Amino acid sequence: MADKKKKNSPPTAQRYQTFAKQREVKRPLLKNCIKAFLIGGFICFIGQIISTIYVYFFNFTEQTAGSPTVATLIFITMFLTGFGVYDRIGQFAGAGSAVPVTGFGNSVISAAIEHRSEGFILGVGGNIFKLAGPVIVYGVFSAFIIALIKTILTQWGGL
Amino acid sequence: MLTGHRTWIYNNQPVIISTGTVGGPFEANGNIPDAFDILHDDMWLKQSSFEKAQRTMMEEAAQIAIKNSLIQKEQVKFFISGDLINQITPSNFAAKTLDIPYFGLFSACATSMESLALSAFIINGDGADYILSGTASHNAATEKQFRYPxxxxxxxxxxxxxxxxxxxxALVAKNGEGPRVTSATIGKVVDMGITDAFNMGAAMAPAAVDTIETHLRERNVDPTYYDLIITGDLGHIGREVSMDLLQKKNIDIPEEMYRDCGLxxxxxxxxxLSGASGTASSAVGTYGHFLKLIxxxxxxxxxxxxxxxLHSPLSVQQNDSIPCIAHAVSIESGSDNQ
Amino acid sequence: MIFFWAFVVGGTICVIGQILFDVFKLNPGVTLTIFVIAGAILDGLGLYDPLIDFAGAGASVPITNFGNQLVHGAMQEAEQHGIIGVVTGIFEVTSAGISAAIIFGVIGAIIFKPKG
Structure with a gap:
């Protein structure tokens, strides 16, 4: 995509793009990956603790403890987002705080808080999935396709 | 008046008789807190939205500029302003509050100098005797507009x-004491095909270089004619890239006299990260800091x-590249003139 | 031991995300969408459940699990109702994440103002 566009632009612009690319401050990949690993791992570790608590004290099984764990993590995320902490964690940890379900919660909650000034119905209600929308849409659609293929293969393919 | 294709020389040398600058808490902690007439310790300025806070800052800056001069608000003929928010509403509402005839502009972060160039042009041509020229931006309102919550x-x-x-x-006047606006070069839209909206310094550098080169050529002066050449918000990366581009064009600007409001x-x-940006970057830097040096x-x-x-979130999503512009205005102490 | 593997596996999934951010210059929306689809595909291949057994929250907390659960829900219903179940069952298992996000999102909007 980017290469195609590059070919269509005049040579001076192409030369400039190459030049600007060299001058760009490189993202510190290794440092970012280490930070993402540590924070991401830590969030999952907390998740494991919460999950264990649900199993031992609230009669959940290993399989069913997932849902309350996710809900609890998102509940904690609400406070971290509301007190303006999660965006700082995000700048530090990158994918480490974006990929866990807390990042999903943060994208929903931050959009809800942000658009409150436009009212609760159209502001909060209309924009709450502004960032998380694509995740839900394509999660559902890909799940549909995959489950469809799997169902066809197992139920009819077996015949 | 018009020199070359797009440079105005203001023969009557309009004067910046007073300025007003307002900043937020983050700016108060910054490098030049002295540059601000008012520093707020609250991002909200007691308003119900960030957009309203921006409007309030614009109103305050205009009111301070009027107060710092010896004239009354009623004597101001025009208010020329613009900002980054959809349909420049904070400027529109500020103009309503100020109750001064109003030109609304949009040149993104180049709006400050576009507005100063036009103000000086109108005054130079006897179209008015006092014009308020300004701009405002708000970090959170801009983040919401262009990026994420x-x-x-x-x-x-x-x-x-x-x-x-x-x-x-800035309050620009026909006569009075203060730094003088002597010339302006109006920028062309320059688009080198940069698409990364997180690297605006590199996108804007060619526009800055184009305008600087044109200005020096059309005024027929050396870079050293100026004590400082100040860019609006190129940041670390844009500054370095633009210095390289200038060198390639054989324009030698000594490092210490090439400054950036964003830095x-x-x-x-x-x-x-790479530095400050936003319409207020060049406005606050120029009116609050560099005019003081003069x-x-x-x-x-x-x-x-x-x-x-000059991009919008929509144009970026539709895979357009980032078009950029730069407007240059020269301001002189006037002590060496007449 | 599961605590250790939760940390390592969860961290590793995040590192993959960081590489998508930094090397492939993808924005968070695209990256997370890819993760959800990847989770759905892994479950389609029957690989996600063993990963959860092995790493616990290390596999169930990353957003990939969302895709896994969507497929799980669809498959559960499909076993009873065939193709129709694929459409109606998608949200069966995964409701926790979405409903918690909506509920705490609205509560958050009521009690917090953005800090800026």
Missing amino acids: TEYGGQKPPTAQWTVTGAGC TIYREGQPV KEQQVNRILVVATGS
Whole structure:
């Protein structure tokens, strides 16, 4: 995509793009990956603790403890987002705080808080999935396709 | 008047008789807190939205500029302003509050100098005797407009910039005491096909270089004619890229006289990545800081080159590249003139 | 031991995300969408459940699990109702994440103002 566009632009612009690319401050990949690993791992570790608590004290099984764990993590995320902490964690940890379900919660909650000034119905209600929308849409659609293929293969393919 | 294709020489030399600058808490912690007439310790300014806070800052900056002069609000003929928010509503509402006939502009972060160039042009041509020229931006309102919700934990790359929360306003007059506006070069839209909205410095650098080169050529002066050449918000990356481009064109600007408002406003250590940006960057930097240097006679002549990237979130999503513009205005102490 | 593997596996999934951010210059929206689809595909291949057994929250907390659960829900219903179940069952298992996000999102909007 980017290469195609590059070919269509005049040579001076192409030369400039190459030049600007060299001058760009490189993202510190290794440092970012280490930070993402540590924070991401830590969030999952907390998740494991919460999950264990649900199993031992609230009669959940290993399989069913997932849902309350996710809900609890998102509940904690609400406070971290509301007190303006999660965006700082995000700048530090990158994918480490974006990929866990807390990042999903943060994208929903931050959009809800942000658009409150436009009212609760159209502001909060209309924009709450502004960032998380694509995740839900394509999660559902890909799940549909995959489950469809799997169902066809197992139920009819077996015949 | 018109020299070359797009440079105006103001023979009557309009005067900046007073200025007003407003900043937020982050700016108060910055490098030049003295540059601000008012510093707020609350991002909200007691308003119900960030957009309203921006409007309030614009109003305050205009009111301070009027107060710092010896004239009454009723004597001001026009208010020329613009900002980054959809349909420049904060400026529109500020104009309503001020109750002064109004031109609304949009040149993104180059709006400050576009507005000053037009103000000086109107005054130079006897179209008015007093004009308020200013602009405001608000970090959170701009984040919301162009990027993500402010509390969203997205990681910004080191090329990203930090939008200034603030407003800067200049009262331009036909006669009076103060720095004089001597010439302006109007920028062309330059688009080198950069698509990364998190690297606006590199996108804007060619526009700045184009305007600086044209200005020097059409005025027929050397870079050293100016004591300082000041860009609006190129940041670390844009500044370096533009210096290389200038060198390629054989324009030698000594490093210490090539400054950037975006690198002046904040301290080392503040999390602003590549530097400051936003319409208020060049307005606050110029009106709050660099004009002071002229008044203190540390410098005589400055050329302010405000740079703006004219994209919208929509155009970026539709895979358009980032079109950029730069407007240059020269401001001189006037002590060496007549 | 599961605590250790939760940390390592969860951290590793995040590192993959960081590489998509930094090397491929994808924005968070695209990256997370890819993760959800990847989770759905892994479950389609029957690989996600063993990963959860091995790493616990290390596999169930990352957003990939969302895709896994969507497929799980669809498959559960499909076993009873065939193709129709694929459409109606998608949200069966995964409701916790979405409903918690909506509920705490609205509560958050009521009690917090953005800090800027």
